[in-house]
Amino acid sequence: MAINYQYKNIQAPTKVTLTDEQTAGHADHWRILTDDMSHDVPQWLQQMIEKAAMPKGLNGNVSSKDNRILLSEDQPCHINQVLAMKDGKPECFINAYPCVNGPYGLNCRIERVIVNENTHDAVLRLRTTDGSIIYAFDQLYTANQHLYQQNTPYFVNFSAWAHEITNSEQNEVIMVEDVEAIRYHRAFNDIVAANDGKVPNDLQEQIKDWQPTTKEQMEPVEINLGDMCAYLFGDTLGQEDEAWCQGQVLGKQETLFNGKPIILFDVVILREQDTTPFVVRMGAMSTAGTKAIQVNDYVQANIWLQAAIYKENQTAVPSED
Structure with a gap:
């Protein structure tokens, strides 16, 4: 009796390793939340230890016996903290960063992991099913690092902290006067409209x-740049997660981060025909400016984009051969 064994060649995504000098750290991210980092951040870290949990991500076997563990909180806006462990007890502090929980996501493949293994700061280069490239900081790298696979689809939840978020300039318009461009624009709209909105x-x-x-x-076409969705990732290695975006506010709610008032905006920043919209939940400090932003407004923002990959959300990924 012949027995045939089939081996799957499972490979991890390409890894780009950063030095400590190439790693920006999180000072700018903490500054979003406080003007007194030296006082507030240590206090927040101490407070979270009392109610912290160990997020599993893709890993169902996380344990205090691991040499490094990730601690988190069950709050819309919270802190993730990385600790080095020895004999099941904390040995030293490694890293900490503020996070936003994102309920929205996209199906993506991990093309590259840009990581500092000393601090567990990692940026994922992700490709969506429609070919868009997204860079995002990995909230759960400590838990997931050994489980990521190349060419495997994952449902990725996205969120962000907003360094700055303002209403888009509605007077930013361009006038298209080229005859062929006008003809193409009018023809495209007419044809799609006549085909029930489909191409x-x-x-x-x-x-x-x-x-x-x-x-x-055939008259000139006026395009309002303030009513567009756009996403541009950063151009510095290891800081591609620092992005600029423009999009429409779909939802708005209030929450707290360690007693500080936060506004959560759900913003669609990529929206193309026949593709899943790219919606990001963005956390911003509650100010007169952010309070004035309303649902349906178009906004521009400089954001720190984050990603989280959870095992329980992978049912959203279609099976592939």
Whole structure:
């Protein structure tokens, strides 16, 4: 009797290792939340120990016996803390950073992990199912680091802290006067509208055959840049998670972070035809400016984008051969 064994060649994503000098740290992130880091942050870290839990991420076997553990809190805005362990007891502090829980996410593959192994600061380069590239800080690297697989789809939850968030400039407009560009714009809109909002397979052929029926259809097109969705990741190695974005506010609520008032904005920053919208829950300090932002407003923001990958959320990923 012949027995056939099938081996799967499971590989980890490409890893890019950062030195301590290349790692920016979290001072700028704590400054979002306090003007007195030297006093507030140590106090917050001490307070969280009393009610901390160990998030599992993809790892169902996290244990205080591990040489490094991740501690977290069950709050919308919270702190994650990395400790070195010895014989099941904390040996020394490694790292800590503020986090926002994000209920929204996208199906992605991990293409690259940019990491400082000393601090467990890691940035994931993610590719969505529609080909978009997203960089985000990994909230759960300490728990998940040995489990990530190359070419494996994961449902990734996204969130962010906003360094700055303001209403978009509604007077930022461009006028398109090129005849061919106008014709393409009008044809595209007419064809998609006539096809129940869907892009037909023969779109280019239909655009080629399209003809204007009125003089007004070939007048210059005004595009309002303040009503667009956009996402630009950072261009410095290891800091690609520091992003600029523009999008529409879909939801707004209030919460607290260690007694400080926070506003959570749910913002769609990428929205394309026939793709899942990229919605990010952003935490911002409650100020007169952030209070004035309303649902349906378009906003611009400089954000620290975060990602979290949980085992219990992976049912959202379609199975692939």
